[in-house]
Amino acid sequence: MINFGIAIHGGAGIVSKTKMTKWKAEAYSQALKRAYSVGFLTLKKGGSAVQAVKEAIIILEDCPLFNAGKGSVYTNHGDIEMDAAIMDGKNMMAGAVASVPFVKNPIVLAETVMKKSKHVLISGTKALEYAKEQGLVIKEKEYFEEEERYKQYKRAISRDKVTLDHDDDKFGTVGAVALDKKGNLSAGTSTGGMVNKKYGRIGDSPLIGIGTYANNQTCAISCTGHGEYFIRSVVAHEVSARILYKGQTLTQASKEVIMEELPGIGGRGGLIGIDKQGNIVMPFNTKGMYRGFKNSKEQEFVGIFS
Amino acid sequence: MINFGIAIHGGAGIVSKTKMTKWKAEAYSQALKRAYSVGFLTLKKGGSAVQAVKEAIIILEDCPLFNAGKGSVYTNHGDIEMDAAIMDGKNMMAGAVASVPFVKNPIVLAETVMKKSKHVLISGTKALEYAKEQGLVIKEKEYFEEEERYKQYKRAISRDKVTLDHDDDKFGTVGAVALDKKGNLSAGTSTGGMVNKKYGRIGDSPLIGIGTYANNQTCAISCTGHGEYFIRSVVAHEVSARILYKGQTLTQASKEVIMEELPGIGGRGGLIGIDKQGNIVMPFNTKGMYRGFKNSKEQEFVGIFS
Numbered sequence: 001m002i003n004f005g006i007a008i009h010g011g012a013g014i015v016s017k018t019k020m021t022k023w024k025a026e027a028y029s030q031a032l033k034r035a036y037s038v039g040f041l042t043l044k045k046g047g048s049a050v051q052a053v054k055e056a057i058i059i060l061e062d063c064p065l066f067n068a069g070k071g072s073v074y075t076n077h078g079d080i081e082m083d084a085a086i087m088d089g090k091n092m093m094a095g096a097v098a099s100v101p102f103v104k105n106p107i108v109l110a111e112t113v114m115k116k117s118k119h120v121l122i123s124g125t126k127a128l129e130y131a132k133e134q135g136l137v138i139k140e141k142e143y144f145e146e147e148e149r150y151k152q153y154k155r156a157i158s159r160d161k162v163t164l165d166h167d168d169d170k171f172g173t174v175g176a177v178a179l180d181k182k183g184n185l186s187a188g189t190s191t192g193g194m195v196n197k198k199y200g201r202i203g204d205s206p207l208i209g210i211g212t213y214a215n216n217q218t219c220a221i222s223c224t225g226h227g228e229y230f231i232r233s234v235v236a237h238e239v240s241a242r243i244l245y246k247g248q249t250l251t252q253a254s255k256e257v258i259m260e261e262l263p264g265i266g267g268r269g270g271l272i273g274i275d276k277q278g279n280i281v282m283p284f285n286t287k288g289m290y291r292g293f294k295n296s297k298e299q300e301f302v303g304i305f306s
Numbered sequence: 307m308i309n310f311g312i313a314i315h316g317g318a319g320i321v322s323k324t325k326m327t328k329w330k331a332e333a334y335s336q337a338l339k340r341a342y343s344v345g346f347l348t349l350k351k352g353g354s355a356v357q358a359v360k361e362a363i364i365i366l367e368d369c370p371l372f373n374a375g376k377g378s379v380y381t382n383h384g385d386i387e388m389d390a391a392i393m394d395g396k397n398m399m400a401g402a403v404a405s406v407p408f409v410k411n412p413i414v415l416a417e418t419v420m421k422k423s424k425h426v427l428i429s430g431t432k433a434l435e436y437a438k439e440q441g442l443v444i445k446e447k448e449y450f451e452e453e454e455r456y457k458q459y460k461r462a463i464s465r466d467k468v469t470l471d472h473d474d475d476k477f478g479t480v481g482a483v484a485l486d487k488k489g490n491l492s493a494g495t496s497t498g499g500m501v502n503k504k505y506g507r508i509g510d511s512p513l514i515g516i517g518t519y520a521n522n523q524t525c526a527i528s529c530t531g532h533g534e535y536f537i538r539s540v541v542a543h544e545v546s547a548r549i550l551y552k553g554q555t556l557t558q559a560s561k562e563v564i565m566e567e568l569p570g571i572g573g574r575g576g577l578i579g580i581d582k583q584g585n586i587v588m589p590f591n592t593k594g595m596y597r598g599f600k601n602s603k604e605q606e607f608v609g610i611f612s
Contacts, residue, residue, distance in 0.1 A: 092538045120533075123404065232426065241544070241548075245547055
């Protein structure tokens with residue numbers, strides 16, 4: 001019996017239970033199910049973990065419910081600046097993009113950087129040039145524009161507040177981790193960043209070893225939450241190092257990092273992880289995290305609150 | 307007896323011994339000595355590790371011999387885009403800047419991000435806006451221009467080659483690590499990046515846990531080399547995790563990472579590190595690394611080749 005599986009998240013944060021109506025919750029659940037189902041099918045057909053992660057994230061990027069791709073929030077300048085990363089645990093190759101505008105699927109750009117460029121991380125409008133050279137789908141600004149999100153941006157501006165997309169029940173990130181039939185691990189993360197973010201701020205999502213990490217020796221991790229704290233704790237690699245050097249399980253390592261270490265410095269958020277045995281974890285220290293998984297043992301789960 | 311000390315580097319790479327004339331070597335050595343001496347004096351007077359690291363790096367950034375600050379190399383577009391990071395091991399606070407133009411001392415901007423902003427990493431021309439708001443010294447493009455470096459850029463363009471500033475005996479990065487009298491560790495790194503770099507490429511230098519990391523529990527690390535490989539290996543945090551969880555010494559951990567793990571994936575470069583006892587390491591797998599240190603035991607060293 002070969003284990004394989006995929007877990008995904010659509011962001012962690014203070015989900016207000018009162019604001020979360022039955023139908024709203026249902027819509028999010030359906031979107032999450034759709035994303036992990038597509039990724040799972042890819043794995044079942046013998047596709048790679050990298051492919052499954054990419055395909056699940058494309059669905060979440062194309063879905064306006066989540067703060068990534070089409071659903072990205074506005075920066076302080078009223079721009080869209082997206083971050084994404086993907087890593088292949090088989091060969092430790094990685095690709096990432098920071099603060100890129102107009103690319104329909106930043107995760108595809110990250111994969112292209114990994115597979116076709118000499119770089120790991122590219123950024124800004126010059127990364128957009130690369131996306132164009134590589135023939136990726138580019139969208140006009142209108143594609144990313146949505147009235148509700150524009151109001152949220154205007155509120156943030158008026159309060160001079162940089163928010164994690166907490167109000168309106170929208171949260172910061174999407175991500176996926178997968179183990180394929182060949183035993184290879186992969187992780188990917190994509191985000192539109194913080195509402196009203198300034199100064200070309202880059203969060204943890206596109207940073208290898210921090211928001212995104214995969215290593216066949218240990219695990220694959222995708223994080224979501226207040227990025228600055230995740231950076232200072234080098235979260236994804238910290239979980240991996242605890243498994244490799246401290247002999248912890250993925251469950252122990254990820255729980256200690258998310259429930260003890262991060263809150264110790266004031267950091268809020270969560271992660272999803274999968275190890276080489278197919279064990280899946282989804283710890284978070286916030287009130288909720290959009291999340292789901294499906295694996296070869298016919299186990300399936302989708303959830304929002306704890 | 308309280309141990310304290312500082313180590314610095316001015317980049318690693320293929321230093322050609324035949325091109326390194328006696329007087330050229332002497333000039334580099336004098337610059338390195340000047341940088342660690344200023345940092346050491348700061349520590350001796352009771353200054354913090356963060357302050358010592360910053361002051362040593364300012365000297366290297368202001369010196370045209372090194373690829374950082376004034377000595378930064380040209381991107382593919384003929385621009386200057388600098389990266390820097392600093393971390394305080396006492397409270398795990400960190401600040402970093404990627405692809406910023408025109409700021410005289412990117413390390414000062416990184417420190418300002420750490421101390422005054424809500425962010426860890428900011429980038430691009432919007433990071434320049436922040437630098438201006440904070441009253442940092444901004445220079446015209448002419449300040450960074452140098453004929454020899456412009457020729458190097460033109461050669462790289464003509465060969466369509468992204469180089470680590472290897473020819474002309476100029477290398478990629480400057481950095482410093484320090485332990486102060488109070489037992490606090492700090493690390494900082496600054497660079498002008500790769501010659502002829504494209505697409506807003508960001509290397510390892512400004513990435514916390516990768517090119518730059520400090521943690522009072524373990525060590526302070528600043529890396530130099532081919533950044534893409536350092537990112538994939540999450541080098542600085544890897545060294546720290548081996549100390550914390552595998553029980554290795556700083557010497558063992560840094561040697562294994564630089565001499566075994568990195569070459570295993572084709573990565574070339576080195577690092578400087580200091581631990582809470584004041585032990586200093588400077589491993590590199592290239593032919594040379596500009597480096598030096600000075601500590602409270604009256605030990606002092608400056609070197610270029612192995």
